Amino acid sequence: MQDGSGREQFAVVLGDQLHQHIDLRGVRLREDVVTLVRTALSVPGGERVLAWVVDVCEGAGAAADLRAVVDSVTAPSATMPPPGPLSGYDESTAHALLNAVGDEVPAIRLRDELAEELLGVDLPVGRTVEQLFTYVVELNVQPDGLPPAVLLIDYAARLVGVAEHRKALSDWVEAWARHGGLLEPLERRRARRAAAAYDPEIPRCLVVAVEPARDGSDEIVVRPWLNTTPGRWQPQPGEPVTTTLDRLGPAVEHVLRQGARLWALAPGPKQDDRDQPPPYIEFVLPYDLLNHDVARLRLGTSGGNPLPLGLKYGVHLRSLDRMRTDDVLVMDQWRERWRTMRQHGISVHSWGELDAQRLDDWQVSLAEELGRTAVVLDAPVKPPALKALKAAIAEGIGLAVWDRRGVFFDERREVVTAVFASVPTPAQVPMAVHRLRRKAEANPQGPLLLGRHIAFFWDDPTRLVDIQTTDPGDLASEEAPA
Numbered sequence: 391m392q393d394g395s396g397r398e399q400f401a402v403v404l405g406d407q408l409h410q411h412i413d414l415r416g417v418r419l420r421e422d423v424v425t426l427v428r429t430a431l432s433v434p435g436g437e438r439v440l441a442w443v444v445d446v447c448e449g450a451g452a453a454a455d456l457r458a459v460v461d462s463v464t465a466p467s468a469t470m471p472p473p474g475p476l477s478g479y480d481e482s483t484a485h486a487l488l489n490a491v492g493d494e495v496p497a498i499r500l501r502d503e504l505a506e507e508l509l510g511v512d513l514p515v516g517r518t519v520e521q522l523f524t525y526v527v528e529l530n531v532q533p534d535g536l537p538p539a540v541l542l543i544d545y546a547a548r549l550v551g552v553a554e555h556r557k558a559l560s561d562w563v564e565a566w567a568r569h570g571g572l573l574e575p576l577e578r579r580r581a582r583r584a585a586a587a588y589d590p591e592i593p594r595c596l597v598v599a600v601e602p603a604r605d606g607s608d609e610i611v612v613r614p615w616l617n618t619t620p621g622r623w624q625p626q627p628g629e630p631v632t633t634t635l636d637r638l639g640p641a642v643e644h645v646l647r648q649g650a651r652l653w654a655l656a657p658g659p660k661q662d663d664r665d666q667p668p669p670y671i672e673f674v675l676p677y678d679l680l681n682h683d684v685a686r687l688r689l690g691t692s693g694g695n696p697l698p699l700g701l702k703y704g705v706h707l708r709s710l711d712r713m714r715t716d717d718v719l720v721m722d723q724w725r726e727r728w729r730t731m732r733q734h735g736i737s738v739h740s741w742g743e744l745d746a747q748r749l750d751d752w753q754v755s756l757a758e759e760l761g762r763t764a765v766v767l768d769a770p771v772k773p774p775a776l777k778a779l780k781a782a783i784a785e786g787i788g789l790a791v792w793d794r795r796g797v798f799f800d801e802r803r804e805v806v807t808a809v810f811a812s813v814p815t816p817a818q819v820p821m822a823v824h825r826l827r828r829k830a831e832a833n834p835q836g837p838l839l840l841g842r843h844i845a846f847f848w849d850d851p852t853r854l855v856d857i858q859t860t861d862p863g864d865l866a867s868e869e870a871p872a
Contacts, residue, residue, distance in 0.1 A: 397422045404443045407509075407533040408433050439533040446510050476527055476539055480566060484527075484543055487559055488520050494550045495519050496856070504545050507579070508538055519546065534575035540566055544576070548583075551626050588621040591817045594653045594669040596703075597625055597855050598642055599710060600635075600679060608634050614645040615855045618652040623853050635679075639687040642671070642699070646689070667821055670704040672848070674857065677780060680707055681769050681794055681845060685827060700827040704820045706848040709783050713849075714857050723786030724851045731763035731789065731816050738810070739782070741767035743797075746774035753781040763816075764789035766806055769796050769845070783849075789819070790847035793840065802840050820848055 391397055394416035401412040404426060412429050414422045430440035437460045445453035476484070488495075497519050504522075505513045509532060514525060526538040540563055547559035567576040595617040603609040609632050615625035628648070633641050653669060673684045685705040688696035699705055712720065731737075739762040745752045756762055769792050770776040782790060791806050792798055809822045823846045830841025 391419055391423055394422075397426070400443065400447055401426060403446065404430065404440065407439045407443060408436060435535060438531075442510070442533050476537060476566075481527060481539075484523065484539065484562065485520065487543070487555075487562055488523060488546065491519070491546065491550055491552075491555050491559070494552060494555060495546045496549060497522065500542070500545055500549055503549075504538070504542055507541060507545075507583075508532065511538060534578075535570070535572045536567070536575055536579070540576075541579070544580075548624070589623070590621060592617070592621050592623050592853065593667055593704070594618060594620050594649075595625070595853075596642075596645060596649050596669060596671045597674060597708075598645070598671065599674040599855070599857050600638065601676060601710060602679070603632070610635055610638070612638065612641050613857065614642075616645070616649050616652060617853075618649070625853075625855050627855075635682070638684070639689070639699075642687060643689050646671075668703050668824065670706060670820065671699060672706045672708050674708040674710045674713055674855070676710045677770070677776065680709075680779070680847070681771055681792075683794060685844075685846075686842070698827075698831065700824070701831050704824045705827075706820060706846055708847070708849045710857065712783050713854060720784060720786070721851070723784075724788060724849075725786075726760070727763050727786035728788045728851050730761060734761065734763075736764050736789065736810050736816055736819070737762050738764045738766055738807075739787075740803075741765060741775070741778055741798075745778070749774055749777055749781070752778060753785070756782065756785050756787075763787070764791070764810075766791050766798065766803055768792060768798050769794050771796065788847075788849040788851065789816070790845075792845045794843045794845050805840050806844075820846070 391400070394414075397414055397419070398416060401414050401422075405412040408429065410429060410433070412426065414425055416422065427440065430436035433439070441453050441456045441460065444456050497517065498515075500519060501513055501515060501517065501522055504526075505511070511526075511529060513522070517525065523539060523542055526542055529538045531537045532541070543559055544563045547556050547563065550556045550559060563576065564573065567573045597615040597617070599613040599615075601611050601613075603611060611630055611632055613630040614628040616628060617623060617625040628645055631641055649669065671684075675682065675684075684707070685700035686698040689699055689702070690696050712724065715721065739756050739759065741752065756765075765778070765782045765787055767778050767782075767790065768775040770779040775792070779790065779792075793802055805826070809826060810819065813819055813822050823841075823844065826841040826844065828841070830839055
C-alpha cells in the first residue's frame with residue numbers, strides 16, 4: 391500500500407474477484423485504503439475476498455492478522471457457508487459417487503483443469519481422482535464461496551463418459567450449491583467455461599482407430615469414439631470390436647447409427663442445415679493401412695444401393711503411430727507445424743519422381759523449412775513414397791494428400807492446388823475436399839475424377855483420443871455387426 395502503483399494493482403485484483411470496478415485517486419494512502427475496504431464490505435462475504443487478496447499480495451501472515459480483526463467484529467453470516475471442509479455427509483456422498491465412476495474420469499486432465507480454475511492453490515500431481523478429492527476437501531472456499539471440492543465434482547461431471555454418472559455428479563453439485571445459496575456463482579463459472587471452451591472448428595465427429603491383430607489372422611481391432619457436440623472436444627469411447635478389413639464398413643455403419651441419434655440431440659449453437667458441416671469420420675490407421683480406401687466404404691440405405699461413406703461425411707486419415715507415441719520431440723513438432731499452418735496458411739513441400747532417388751535430401755529440406763505445413767506425394771504403397779510419408783509425419787506434418795492409385799501426376803496435382811487456393815483458411819480444407827468427392831461421384835469425368843481416389847490426411851494434434859494397446863484376444867467375445 392505504500393505507493394500508488396501498488397495500490398492500483400491491489401485494486402485490480404480485488405475488483406476482479408468482487409466483479410466491481412474500483413477507482414482509486416492514487417494520491418493519499420489512507421483515502422485509497424478506505425475505498426478498498428468500503429468496496430469489499432459493500433459485497434456480501436467481501437471481507438473474506440479482501441483477506442484472500444491480501445494473502446495473495448502480501449502473504450499468509452498479513453492475511454491471518456486481517457482475518458483476526460474481521461472475526462473480532464463480525465459474526466458468521468447465516469446465508470453464507472463458512473470456509474473450510476464440507477460436512478461429513480457431503481464428503482461421504484461425494485466419495486460414493488466418485489467410487490461409482492471408477493476410472494471413467496482421467497485423473498491427470500481433472501487435476502490440470504481444476505488447477506487452472508482455482509486461485510492461489512497448487513495441486514499435487516500423480517493422485518487418483520479420489521485422492522485428489524481427499525486433498526482439496528480440506529481447502530478453504532474460493533472468493534465466490536465455492537469450495538475446491540465442489541468444483542472438482544463439477545469438473546468430474548464434465549469429463550465422465552457415462553451419461554448416468556455425469557448426471558449424478560452434476561445433480562450433487564447443483565443440490566449443494568442450491569442449499570448453500572451459491573447456485574448463481576456456480577452458473578457463472580459454468581458459463582465462463584463454456585464460452586472459453588467453444589471452438590467453431592471442432593466438428594461433430596466419429597473417430598475410428600483400426601489396428602491389425604498381427605497374430606497371423608486377418609482380424610482387425612476397431613475402436614470408436616464419438617464427439618457429439620460441435621465446438622467442444624469431448625469424445626466418448628464406444629465398445630471395441632474385432633472384425634476383418636472386409637467387414638470394416640458394417641462396423642463403422644453400426645457406430646454411425648448410434649452417432650446420428652446422439653448428434654440430433656446434442657446441445658450447441660443451432661445452425662441452418664445448409665450451414666452445418668457434415669460430421670467428420672476420421673480413421674486413425676497404422677502406416678500399412680493409410681492407403682486403404684476408407685472414403686468409399688459403403689453405407690446401406692433403406693431401399694437404395696449402398697453409397698460411399700465420403701459422399702455424406704467428411705472422411706479423413708490420421709496416424710495411429712504418431713497419436714500413440716510418447717516422443718516429446720515428435721509431439722512438439724506436430725503442434726508447431728499445425729500452429730504455423732493455422733496462422734500463416736498452407737505451404738506445400740512437394741514430392742516428385744526425382745525425390746525417390748534422393749529421399750534423405752527431401753527429408754532434410756523438410757526438417758529445415760519449418761514453414762512447410764503440408765505434403766503432396768505419391769501413394770505410400772512403394773518404399774520411397776511410404777518412407778517419405780513416415781518422414782513427413784515424424785517431422786510434424788498434419789496435412790498430406792496423395793492419389794491412391796499410385797503416381798500423383800502433375801495435372802492431378804493441379805486440382806489439389808486449386809482446392810487449397812479456394813479456401814480462405816486452412817480450417818476449411820476438409821469441407822473443400824468433401825465437395826471435391828461429391829462432385830466426383832456426380833460427374834465421374836475429367837480432372838474431378840480425382841475426388842474418387844484422393845487420400846486426405848488431416849491430423850489435428852489438438853484433437854486426440856486415448857488409444858491404448860489392447861490384446862485382440864481380450865476382444866474375442868465382441869464381433870462386428872453383420
